[in-house]
Amino acid sequence: MQKSSYGRGKNDKMRGHTLKVYCLVEVKDKGKVIYSEQFESHSFVAQWLQLLYSMFGLINISILGNSVPFESPFITPIELNAGSGNQSYGIQVGSGTTKSINDTALDTLIPNGNSAGQLAYGSVSITSPTINTSTNQGSFNVTRSFTNNSGGSITVSEVGVVANVLALNGNRYNILITHDILSSPITLANGQVLTVTYIFSIQT
């Protein structure tokens, strides 16, 4: 097998990128931003590939994180718009510190609520795509806020995106598609609000 050098080397530095996902985390105290960090998410997990493969070919797959195998998730396959208080899908936060391509859930989910060790999950909002034809760039944001009403401090060290999938059998499944560990854990004092934004970006 012969390999050409074109398309690699200098040509591989052409403009644009395939699909980048950025994660922006912000902490607000009394409405004022006191911490902000943005990083590139490198952590699509295997289930993302399985979803794509299943959709590409209308092929039954075994969904790793669910007890019922071999479903065809091709109806509303990757819904993220969870409502307020719904921790089961959308953006989730946790206190774990490890990740793997075979992950099917956050390491240690911080549950929804106002008790010790819990955060109040806001609703997920998704902005309309912005397309810049002059730069050939486009993006949209998926955002969720988490409020610490627990009375104590809570430390967040991991974030993830879980899709709610309606399969052919009419059942819904929650499937982890990205999983990121924060470079530095964030400790939320009582009353503080953490906002996590995933930015899906393309450049043609």
Added chain:
Amino acid sequence: MDSFKIFVIVKVKNPNQRTKVYRFKSRSFVGNFLTALYNTFNNNPPFSLPQAYPSSGSCQANTNLSGSSANPWFTVTAGSGDASWGIQVGTGTSAPSITDTSIESLIPNGSSAGQLSYGSMTLIPPVINSSNNTGYTQIQRVFINQSSASITITEVAVVMGFGGTPCKYLMIHDLLPTPVTLQPNGTVTITYQFNIAT
């Protein structure tokens, strides 16, 4: 490292020549993909999405479906001889634009001059490497030059079915870094490889 990478692998086999394999990084998701992803995430009702096929009329893509009917969703399962969707090849040379809704100059299916015989789409299941946390899945298509003249390919694209309509939508559009010329009886296999690294 991008969050999600796509490589295009071009395998060319001309008569009496060694097989050549080229690989380059696809950077050209177009706006349709972002719009479809956004509406999917948001479980939105029907929305407009400019289609690649058919060439006239309008379609409404729909992400908010219920029931148990089988609705295509980012599907690429075009059959043999169907050039209207799946992986397409063409002779256009313009740089892809985020607003592209079709390949610039499609090489049609057939065995006459200026045509290629389109094979059926093939899908390779995800390959997951747990030791280095990488994985990929592939879609591919074989094109055969059954005409008596050479044909030069300069662009490739992926057109997908989406959201329960008969229409097909351009999602990815790339120029080949170097054109590929297929001699009579030559074949080219185009593979799109979708990669993640956790």
